[in-house]
Amino acid sequence: VSGARFTVTYAIAGDAAEAAAVARDVCIEQTVEYPEDLITDPAIRGEVFGRVESLVARAPGRHEARISYALDSVGSELTQLLNVVFGNSSLKPGLQVTHLELGPVLAARFRGPRFGVAGLRARLGRPRAPLLCSALKPLGLGPAALAALAYEEALGGIDVIKDDHGLADQPYARFAERVERCADAVRRAAAQTGRPCLYAPNVTAPAPLVAERARLAQRLGAGALLVAPGLVGFDAMRALADDDALALPILCHPALLGSFMVSPAQGLAPAVTLAELPRLAGADASIFPSYGGRFVFTPDECRAIARGAAAPMDGLAPLWPAPAGGMSLARVPEIVRFYGPDTLLLIGGDLHRHGSLRRGCELFRGLVEKA
Amino acid sequence: VSGARFTVTYAIAGDAAEAAAVARDVCIEQTVEYPEDLITDPAIRGEVFGRVESLVARAPGRHEARISYALDSVGSELTQLLNVVFGNSSLKPGLQVTHLELGPVLAARFRGPRFGVAGLRARLGRPRAPLLCSALKPLGLGPAALAALAYEEALGGIDVIKDDHGLADQPYARFAERVERCADAVRRAAAQTGRPCLYAPNVTAPAPLVAERARLAQRLGAGALLVAPGLVGFDAMRALADDDALALPILCHPALLGSFMVSPAQGLAPAVTLAELPRLAGADASIFPSYGGRFVFTPDECRAIARGAAAPMDGLAPLWPAPAGGMSLARVPEIVRFYGPDTLLLIGGDLHRHGSLRRGCELFRGLVEKA
Numbered sequence: 001v002s003g004a005r006f007t008v009t010y011a012i013a014g015d016a017a018e019a020a021a022v023a024r025d026v027c028i029e030q031t032v033e034y035p036e037d038l039i040t041d042p043a044i045r046g047e048v049f050g051r052v053e054s055l056v057a058r059a060p061g062r063h064e065a066r067i068s069y070a071l072d073s074v075g076s077e078l079t080q081l082l083n084v085v086f087g088n089s090s091l092k093p094g095l096q097v098t099h100l101e102l103g104p105v106l107a108a109r110f111r112g113p114r115f116g117v118a119g120l121r122a123r124l125g126r127p128r129a130p131l132l133c134s135a136l137k138p139l140g141l142g143p144a145a146l147a148a149l150a151y152e153e154a155l156g157g158i159d160v161i162k163d164d165h166g167l168a169d170q171p172y173a174r175f176a177e178r179v180e181r182c183a184d185a186v187r188r189a190a191a192q193t194g195r196p197c198l199y200a201p202n203v204t205a206p207a208p209l210v211a212e213r214a215r216l217a218q219r220l221g222a223g224a225l226l227v228a229p230g231l232v233g234f235d236a237m238r239a240l241a242d243d244d245a246l247a248l249p250i251l252c253h254p255a256l257l258g259s260f261m262v263s264p265a266q267g268l269a270p271a272v273t274l275a276e277l278p279r280l281a282g283a284d285a286s287i288f289p290s291y292g293g294r295f296v297f298t299p300d301e302c303r304a305i306a307r308g309a310a311a312p313m314d315g316l317a318p319l320w321p322a323p324a325g326g327m328s329l330a331r332v333p334e335i336v337r338f339y340g341p342d343t344l345l346l347i348g349g350d351l352h353r354h355g356s357l358r359r360g361c362e363l364f365r366g367l368v369e370k371a
Numbered sequence: 372v373s374g375a376r377f378t379v380t381y382a383i384a385g386d387a388a389e390a391a392a393v394a395r396d397v398c399i400e401q402t403v404e405y406p407e408d409l410i411t412d413p414a415i416r417g418e419v420f421g422r423v424e425s426l427v428a429r430a431p432g433r434h435e436a437r438i439s440y441a442l443d444s445v446g447s448e449l450t451q452l453l454n455v456v457f458g459n460s461s462l463k464p465g466l467q468v469t470h471l472e473l474g475p476v477l478a479a480r481f482r483g484p485r486f487g488v489a490g491l492r493a494r495l496g497r498p499r500a501p502l503l504c505s506a507l508k509p510l511g512l513g514p515a516a517l518a519a520l521a522y523e524e525a526l527g528g529i530d531v532i533k534d535d536h537g538l539a540d541q542p543y544a545r546f547a548e549r550v551e552r553c554a555d556a557v558r559r560a561a562a563q564t565g566r567p568c569l570y571a572p573n574v575t576a577p578a579p580l581v582a583e584r585a586r587l588a589q590r591l592g593a594g595a596l597l598v599a600p601g602l603v604g605f606d607a608m609r610a611l612a613d614d615d616a617l618a619l620p621i622l623c624h625p626a627l628l629g630s631f632m633v634s635p636a637q638g639l640a641p642a643v644t645l646a647e648l649p650r651l652a653g654a655d656a657s658i659f660p661s662y663g664g665r666f667v668f669t670p671d672e673c674r675a676i677a678r679g680a681a682a683p684m685d686g687l688a689p690l691w692p693a694p695a696g697g698m699s700l701a702r703v704p705e706i707v708r709f710y711g712p713d714t715l716l717l718i719g720g721d722l723h724r725h726g727s728l729r730r731g732c733e734l735f736r737g738l739v740e741k742a
Contacts, residue, residue: 029665032509033537035720044511072542073510077577079602080539083626087536087599090629091666091696138403139444140415165458166404168451171443206448207578207607228458231450233604236578255454258461259638260630267630294400295462325462349406 013094019063107314116317147181154189156361183221198223230256241282275308285320293326384465390434478685487688518552525560527732554592569594601627612653646679656691664697
């Protein structure tokens, strides 16, 4: 499909003239990265150069440029797509990626979420209402203690139980033993309740071990996988999601991705980092710090993430937004109102504040059923 | 070595009381990520919690905290080390990682640069003076045109010739054909000049293909490898660097890493992102945008990068700082004075402005020999 293009939206700080200059600079920096005046080949100038499709004022001192690039500059590799979108320009200030428009040809090169909203509902037998997620923590516990927590959470009605993202392969909580025990505990609890429950171990690991740990986790009975693309790269997550021999739901964790987006006018916008990219990379759910918790995203940023998770994306399935980061039972009604039913609600520490962990989970389940 | 700890320095925005609160928060967020009041186990409180080792004022409204963590929280995985250093705290504002102190026990778990400064000098037969690096560009050229550029650059006296980081596996410049032709061109030129010259193809690629491309590149005659850890993850670079069957010098490219550091008081400081982490991950040279070019790093930030590349780091070899990003021949004397002799000078487009590319390279060589 030579000649086909895809489009990236950038927010640019500055007045109209400054924004136009930055947009032109992005067209060169993200493609040929070479003195424009030395390039005479019309094919390179016409096709390879980025092209400003539109440039409009959005607010005082803030413009928005839509810039298109040739699909041929990307091929079909997610790593190179990220490079064309923002590789070198990430090193320049006053510039933020706010939206990706892949178009059907480029989008078809990516599978996207294998399960997504509908697939995870089907697997869990929960046709409506938000899903419940919790975590195994704190760091420092051994496999037996973590498995005991998993058992209580599964009995208490949690749908998806994930490892704390700090659980790796510590000497006191080795990956294989931890996953075996936790998966077994969740299986026993599910047999008791008669309801499916998915255990999602953290397979964020050194590059040569990610796939190996995922396969081991599957053999040991894991029902999903937790991955932090900020630590292993978005394409390592995509490779797991695309693996037909695994075929497990993928939860995306935002560790280290904050640097892409803490500054509100730079980097990759939260909706890109935590919804569009995870979706492109095949995540079925994306964990992010909700407004009102320990982190600083605004309600508007959270709304944009939820929109990016659900909006049409050239045929890629929607994923589950999973607001987290200091949520509490007291906030469940508000959070459900804000995000709606297709939400994976993640509460960690607060479930331990209600007598017993199982009781905390039952209260969580009750609040969600009522909301 | 239970009980052993390593230390991370954070710059914190705020007055003394604010900085103390942030430092305490980091101790919890980066470890147990759990309500502190619910943790009574003295082993977790005493060992697993981060510990504020010092907190000092550095400037009005800016403090510096040194926080230590248990080695057992990391084990020996670079992914988990990054997670403990900054995983969740990357999602909070006003906080910057400015220095890593691994200590000898943790550092010994990483090989670091296989070649480093001395090894690359030996391989190139250049016992003193800066090394010369250039790039094959612009994007849009096919394998034959890129190989012709490589040939001219090698004849002109360049030591290390790298792919443009935008060269991936495009339909018009497939990886295998491009690498074969460019490696062959560089080999022919080196036979003519009698001087070694290393060709460094870009092996930044989808996760399952990185190692495969590196091995193919080696078989085709590549003398080094270019990797962008912002696109594939730092640990994928480490795995390449550690591979004894490859044993090739690694050049680190900063694509997409800018988001970690464009804001001067947030994320990972340039010296951490572009010197300490690449060194820990085994890079032999780190390309970064120098002051005075198309990007915005200050001379102080560039000095810190160069210092981070060379300073003692618990036995890890020093790496080559490779200032780039809009360098020109006119600036060579100044750049050499600023960075000193152990510098890999990278000039791209400007070499094409001096009659012929070979002539541009010869002028570059002459200026460096004189400086």
